[in-house]
Amino acid sequence: MDWKTLQSLLSGVNKYSTAFSRIWLSVVFVFRVLVYVVAAERVWGDEQKDFDCNTRQPGCNNVCYDHFFPISNIRLWALQLIFVTCPSLLVIMHVAYREERERRHRLKHGDKCARLYDDAGKKHGGLWWTYLLSLFFKFVVEIVFLYILHTLWYGFSFPRLVQCAGVSPCPNTVDCYIARPTEKKVFTFFMVGASAICIVLTVCEIFYLISQRISRSLRGVKRKGAALHSPSSSRASTCRCHHLLPAHGGEEGANLGKGAEALRASAPNLTLI
Known part of the structure; x- marks a missing residue:
């Protein structure tokens, strides 16, 4: 995965984002993407090779490893980062659509004609809904991946010893040992904590957008009422x-x-x- 390309694309979101979204993007790249690229890949790079079981039965190691780790942590986090960051690109695409529509309007009617949008990146109308839906999508993705991670590894815990029982072709009960379980547990809790911070920031931004929309609507109603009852009329x-x-x-x-x-x-x- 080319993380630099993804970062360059998402950096454009800052032009159309609130303060909460800018903090969210910083947390994602500093505490999640950077940790993933620099440290997490190395921690889980030898997980299958160093997964030792006390048997010589051919295929038993692979079967037991697949039984306890149906999805690798490192690949699951990669999918999570992709699904979490991609909704932000919808905002950029919507702004690009507005700018293209404005350009065609200018070509057709000339520069003296009134503009379709005062600011193509201003969160009004359809762009506001696109931005809000992207936040809801990010929130749902974070919750779903945390649930999957919690379900697969029994509460984000990495025991030193796991027992593989009744799994063919392993004979009887086989004891297997995870490589560097403490280090993996520390990184798992770190990534889960960073994901929880992102969830809190996303919820705060959702409430901020909705409250801002409500207050703007109330101000518009007051202005219309004042204009109707103004003595100037x-x-x-x-x-x-x-x-x-x-x-x-x-x-x-x-x-x-x-x-x-x-x-x-x-x-x-x-x-x-």
Whole structure:
């Protein structure tokens, strides 16, 4: 896997992300991807070779190893990192779609025409929903992989001795020993802790986005109510009425106009309604 390419792609998410998402991305690359590449691969690199069982039965070591480790930790974490980081690319794709749509709109109608988007990367409309759905997807993926890891290894624990019983072709009960169980347990708890931090950050960002959307909607409702009850609207209607007075056709309209001017001259403080 080319982690540099993935990092360069995800770095563009920072342009359209909140503070919570920037912290999440830092935690992923510093405490998960970096630890995975530098240390975790080496810790689990010899897990099958050094998985020793007290039998010479051909194939028993492989069968017992597959029985206790149906999926390697290192490969499971690689899948988890891929599934967790890929939803962020949906945001970049949506922004790119908006920019392309804006470009075609400019080519068709010219630069003097009004823009489709004030800011293509601003989280409004469909982009807000895309961003929120990506957060929900990341949250679900983290929970599912933690559940799988907890179920496969009985609570993230690595015992020194495991017993392989009733598994063909192993005779009777076979004792097998895991290589460097303490070191693997430490790294497992570290990765689980980093995953838990990412879950907390994702939940915080979900609540932040929803609360921000609600407050923005409430402010919009207040502004509309203030505009409807503003005294400027009544003044505007009065002014329109004044302008409409001389607009009557024929002699009747001219007489009305003259009568209004006479009233203004005789009583300058009088206001026509």
